[in-house]
Amino acid sequence: MSLTEKQKRFADEWLIDMNGSAAAIRAGYSPRSADVTASRLLGNAKVRAYIDARMAELSKRTGVNQERIIRELARIAFLDPTQLVNMDTAELLDAATADDRAAIASVKVKTMNGETEMIEREVRFADKIKALELLGKRFGMWLDRQQIDVQGAVQIVDDVPKGDGHNG
Incomplete structure:
Protein backbone atom coordinates (compact mmCIF):
# COMPACT_ATOMS: atom_id res chain seq x y z
CA MET A 1 0.00 0.00 0.00
CA GLY A 63 1.78 27.21 12.17
CA VAL A 64 0.51 28.23 8.73
CA ASN A 65 -2.94 26.97 7.92
CA GLN A 66 -6.04 28.05 6.03
CA GLU A 67 -7.65 29.69 9.05
CA ARG A 68 -4.58 31.76 9.86
CA ILE A 69 -4.21 32.92 6.26
CA ILE A 70 -7.87 33.96 6.09
CA ARG A 71 -7.52 35.77 9.43
CA GLU A 72 -4.48 37.72 8.13
CA LEU A 73 -6.23 38.63 4.88
CA ALA A 74 -9.30 39.78 6.82
CA ARG A 75 -7.10 41.88 9.11
CA ILE A 76 -5.65 43.69 6.08
CA ALA A 77 -8.92 43.92 4.19
CA PHE A 78 -10.95 45.41 7.01
CA LEU A 79 -8.38 47.54 8.83
CA ASP A 80 -9.35 51.16 9.42
CA PRO A 81 -6.06 53.10 9.23
CA THR A 82 -7.55 55.97 11.24
CA GLN A 83 -7.80 53.61 14.22
CA LEU A 84 -4.10 52.80 13.94
CA VAL A 85 -2.33 56.00 12.91
CA ASN A 86 -2.74 59.65 13.81
CA MET A 87 -3.60 61.13 10.42
CA ASP A 88 -1.95 64.48 11.24
CA THR A 89 1.42 63.21 12.51
CA ALA A 90 1.55 59.69 10.98
CA GLU A 91 2.43 58.34 14.42
CA LEU A 92 1.02 55.07 15.67
CA LEU A 93 -1.75 55.44 18.19
CA ASP A 94 -1.24 53.92 21.62
CA ALA A 95 -4.37 51.84 21.11
CA ALA A 96 -2.87 50.06 18.05
CA THR A 97 -2.66 46.36 18.80
CA ALA A 98 -0.07 43.89 17.54
CA ASP A 99 -2.76 42.56 15.19
CA ASP A 100 -3.31 46.05 13.79
CA ARG A 101 0.41 46.65 13.36
CA ALA A 102 0.72 43.40 11.40
CA ALA A 103 -1.12 45.13 8.53
CA ILE A 104 1.64 47.74 8.15
CA ALA A 105 3.81 47.08 5.10
CA SER A 106 6.44 49.74 5.83
CA VAL A 107 7.27 52.83 7.85
CA LYS A 108 9.64 55.60 6.73
CA VAL A 109 10.78 58.42 8.95
CA LYS A 110 12.94 61.17 7.48
CA THR A 111 14.39 63.93 9.64
CA MET A 112 15.58 67.10 7.93
CA ASN A 113 17.68 69.58 9.87
CA GLY A 114 18.03 73.16 8.82
CA GLU A 115 16.77 76.40 10.21
CA THR A 116 13.81 74.37 11.41
CA GLU A 117 13.78 70.65 12.07
CA MET A 118 11.25 68.75 10.00
CA ILE A 119 10.15 65.15 10.31
CA GLU A 120 8.51 63.41 7.39
CA ARG A 121 6.66 60.17 8.15
CA GLU A 122 5.18 57.69 5.73
CA VAL A 123 3.18 54.64 6.81
CA ARG A 124 2.24 52.16 4.09
CA PHE A 125 -0.31 49.46 4.67
CA ALA A 126 -0.56 46.07 3.02
CA ASP A 127 -2.68 46.05 -0.15
CA LYS A 128 -6.31 46.19 0.98
CA ILE A 129 -7.72 45.56 -2.52
CA LYS A 130 -5.58 42.46 -3.03
CA ALA A 131 -6.64 41.10 0.37
CA LEU A 132 -10.30 41.64 -0.51
CA GLU A 133 -9.78 40.00 -3.90
CA LEU A 134 -8.15 36.93 -2.34
CA LEU A 135 -10.89 36.64 0.28
CA GLY A 136 -13.54 37.00 -2.43
CA LYS A 137 -11.94 34.22 -4.47
CA ARG A 138 -11.71 32.00 -1.39
CA PHE A 139 -15.43 32.36 -0.79
CA GLY A 140 -16.34 31.98 -4.48
CA MET A 141 -17.72 35.48 -4.82
CA TRP A 142 -16.55 35.80 -8.40
CA LEU A 143 -15.70 33.23 -11.01
CA ASP A 144 -12.77 33.38 -13.41
CA ARG A 145 -14.86 31.57 -16.00
CA GLN A 146 -18.42 31.89 -17.12
CA GLN A 147 -20.74 29.24 -15.87
CA ILE A 148 -23.86 28.43 -17.85
CA ASP A 149 -26.55 26.33 -16.26
CA VAL A 150 -29.29 25.23 -18.61
CA GLN A 151 -32.02 22.97 -17.38
CA GLY A 152 -34.96 21.64 -19.25
CA ALA A 153 -36.18 18.79 -21.35
CA VAL A 154 -34.79 18.16 -24.78
CA GLN A 155 -37.29 17.06 -27.40
CA ILE A 156 -36.18 15.61 -30.71
CA VAL A 157 -38.61 16.19 -33.53
CA ASP A 158 -38.36 14.04 -36.65
CA ASP A 159 -40.03 16.24 -39.25
CA VAL A 160 -38.36 14.80 -42.33
CA PRO A 161 -41.09 13.53 -44.71
CA LYS A 162 -40.98 9.80 -45.31
CA GLY A 163 -41.01 8.26 -48.74
CA ASP A 164 -40.11 11.37 -50.73
CA GLY A 165 -37.56 9.41 -52.79
CA HIS A 166 -34.52 11.19 -51.39
CA ASN A 167 -31.81 9.41 -49.46
CA GLY A 168 -30.65 11.70 -46.73
Whole structure:
Protein backbone atom coordinates (compact mmCIF):
# COMPACT_ATOMS: atom_id res chain seq x y z
CA MET A 1 0.00 0.00 0.00
CA SER A 2 3.04 2.26 -0.14
CA LEU A 3 4.15 4.54 -2.95
CA THR A 4 6.84 3.70 -5.45
CA GLU A 5 9.99 5.80 -5.19
CA LYS A 6 9.04 7.63 -8.37
CA GLN A 7 5.54 8.45 -7.06
CA LYS A 8 7.02 9.68 -3.77
CA ARG A 9 9.56 11.81 -5.65
CA PHE A 10 6.73 13.26 -7.76
CA ALA A 11 4.71 14.14 -4.64
CA ASP A 12 7.74 15.72 -2.95
CA GLU A 13 8.47 17.74 -6.11
CA TRP A 14 4.81 18.79 -6.41
CA LEU A 15 4.92 20.16 -2.87
CA ILE A 16 7.72 22.55 -3.90
CA ASP A 17 5.74 24.60 -6.42
CA MET A 18 2.46 22.70 -6.93
CA ASN A 19 3.20 22.51 -10.65
CA GLY A 20 2.19 19.01 -11.75
CA SER A 21 3.93 18.90 -15.12
CA ALA A 22 7.20 20.30 -13.75
CA ALA A 23 7.05 17.92 -10.77
CA ALA A 24 6.53 14.93 -13.07
CA ILE A 25 9.54 15.91 -15.20
CA ARG A 26 11.75 16.51 -12.14
CA ALA A 27 10.65 13.13 -10.76
CA GLY A 28 11.86 11.42 -13.92
CA TYR A 29 8.67 10.96 -15.93
CA SER A 30 8.60 11.65 -19.67
CA PRO A 31 8.36 15.36 -20.54
CA ARG A 32 6.11 14.49 -23.50
CA SER A 33 3.35 13.17 -21.27
CA ALA A 34 4.15 15.07 -18.06
CA ASP A 35 0.78 16.84 -17.87
CA VAL A 36 -1.20 13.61 -18.28
CA THR A 37 1.08 11.78 -15.85
CA ALA A 38 0.74 14.56 -13.27
CA SER A 39 -3.04 14.53 -13.55
CA ARG A 40 -3.11 10.75 -13.14
CA LEU A 41 -0.75 10.84 -10.15
CA LEU A 42 -2.67 13.64 -8.42
CA GLY A 43 -5.83 11.56 -8.84
CA ASN A 44 -4.17 8.52 -7.27
CA ALA A 45 -5.54 8.03 -3.73
CA LYS A 46 -2.19 6.89 -2.30
CA VAL A 47 -0.29 9.84 -3.80
CA ARG A 48 -2.99 12.24 -2.62
CA ALA A 49 -2.91 10.80 0.91
CA TYR A 50 0.88 11.19 1.01
CA ILE A 51 0.63 14.81 -0.20
CA ASP A 52 -2.13 15.60 2.32
CA ALA A 53 -0.09 14.09 5.17
CA ARG A 54 3.00 16.09 4.18
CA MET A 55 0.96 19.31 3.91
CA ALA A 56 -0.59 18.70 7.35
CA GLU A 57 2.88 18.07 8.79
CA LEU A 58 4.20 21.29 7.23
CA SER A 59 1.21 23.26 8.48
CA LYS A 60 1.71 21.94 12.01
CA ARG A 61 5.44 22.70 11.95
CA THR A 62 5.08 26.23 10.58
CA GLY A 63 1.78 27.21 12.17
CA VAL A 64 0.51 28.23 8.73
CA ASN A 65 -2.94 26.97 7.92
CA GLN A 66 -6.04 28.05 6.03
CA GLU A 67 -7.65 29.69 9.05
CA ARG A 68 -4.58 31.76 9.86
CA ILE A 69 -4.21 32.92 6.26
CA ILE A 70 -7.87 33.96 6.09
CA ARG A 71 -7.52 35.77 9.43
CA GLU A 72 -4.48 37.72 8.13
CA LEU A 73 -6.23 38.63 4.88
CA ALA A 74 -9.30 39.78 6.82
CA ARG A 75 -7.10 41.88 9.11
CA ILE A 76 -5.65 43.69 6.08
CA ALA A 77 -8.92 43.92 4.19
CA PHE A 78 -10.95 45.41 7.01
CA LEU A 79 -8.38 47.54 8.83
CA ASP A 80 -9.35 51.16 9.42
CA PRO A 81 -6.06 53.10 9.23
CA THR A 82 -7.55 55.97 11.24
CA GLN A 83 -7.80 53.61 14.22
CA LEU A 84 -4.10 52.80 13.94
CA VAL A 85 -2.33 56.00 12.91
CA ASN A 86 -2.74 59.65 13.81
CA MET A 87 -3.60 61.13 10.42
CA ASP A 88 -1.95 64.48 11.24
CA THR A 89 1.42 63.21 12.51
CA ALA A 90 1.55 59.69 10.98
CA GLU A 91 2.43 58.34 14.42
CA LEU A 92 1.02 55.07 15.67
CA LEU A 93 -1.75 55.44 18.19
CA ASP A 94 -1.24 53.92 21.62
CA ALA A 95 -4.37 51.84 21.11
CA ALA A 96 -2.87 50.06 18.05
CA THR A 97 -2.66 46.36 18.80
CA ALA A 98 -0.07 43.89 17.54
CA ASP A 99 -2.76 42.56 15.19
CA ASP A 100 -3.31 46.05 13.79
CA ARG A 101 0.41 46.65 13.36
CA ALA A 102 0.72 43.40 11.40
CA ALA A 103 -1.12 45.13 8.53
CA ILE A 104 1.64 47.74 8.15
CA ALA A 105 3.81 47.08 5.10
CA SER A 106 6.44 49.74 5.83
CA VAL A 107 7.27 52.83 7.85
CA LYS A 108 9.64 55.60 6.73
CA VAL A 109 10.78 58.42 8.95
CA LYS A 110 12.94 61.17 7.48
CA THR A 111 14.39 63.93 9.64
CA MET A 112 15.58 67.10 7.93
CA ASN A 113 17.68 69.58 9.87
CA GLY A 114 18.03 73.16 8.82
CA GLU A 115 16.77 76.40 10.21
CA THR A 116 13.81 74.37 11.41
CA GLU A 117 13.78 70.65 12.07
CA MET A 118 11.25 68.75 10.00
CA ILE A 119 10.15 65.15 10.31
CA GLU A 120 8.51 63.41 7.39
CA ARG A 121 6.66 60.17 8.15
CA GLU A 122 5.18 57.69 5.73
CA VAL A 123 3.18 54.64 6.81
CA ARG A 124 2.24 52.16 4.09
CA PHE A 125 -0.31 49.46 4.67
CA ALA A 126 -0.56 46.07 3.02
CA ASP A 127 -2.68 46.05 -0.15
CA LYS A 128 -6.31 46.19 0.98
CA ILE A 129 -7.72 45.56 -2.52
CA LYS A 130 -5.58 42.46 -3.03
CA ALA A 131 -6.64 41.10 0.37
CA LEU A 132 -10.30 41.64 -0.51
CA GLU A 133 -9.78 40.00 -3.90
CA LEU A 134 -8.15 36.93 -2.34
CA LEU A 135 -10.89 36.64 0.28
CA GLY A 136 -13.54 37.00 -2.43
CA LYS A 137 -11.94 34.22 -4.47
CA ARG A 138 -11.71 32.00 -1.39
CA PHE A 139 -15.43 32.36 -0.79
CA GLY A 140 -16.34 31.98 -4.48
CA MET A 141 -17.72 35.48 -4.82
CA TRP A 142 -16.55 35.80 -8.40
CA LEU A 143 -15.70 33.23 -11.01
CA ASP A 144 -12.77 33.38 -13.41
CA ARG A 145 -14.86 31.57 -16.00
CA GLN A 146 -18.42 31.89 -17.12
CA GLN A 147 -20.74 29.24 -15.87
CA ILE A 148 -23.86 28.43 -17.85
CA ASP A 149 -26.55 26.33 -16.26
CA VAL A 150 -29.29 25.23 -18.61
CA GLN A 151 -32.02 22.97 -17.38
CA GLY A 152 -34.96 21.64 -19.25
CA ALA A 153 -36.18 18.79 -21.35
CA VAL A 154 -34.79 18.16 -24.78
CA GLN A 155 -37.29 17.06 -27.40
CA ILE A 156 -36.18 15.61 -30.71
CA VAL A 157 -38.61 16.19 -33.53
CA ASP A 158 -38.36 14.04 -36.65
CA ASP A 159 -40.03 16.24 -39.25
CA VAL A 160 -38.36 14.80 -42.33
CA PRO A 161 -41.09 13.53 -44.71
CA LYS A 162 -40.98 9.80 -45.31
CA GLY A 163 -41.01 8.26 -48.74
CA ASP A 164 -40.11 11.37 -50.73
CA GLY A 165 -37.56 9.41 -52.79
CA HIS A 166 -34.52 11.19 -51.39
CA ASN A 167 -31.81 9.41 -49.46
CA GLY A 168 -30.65 11.70 -46.73
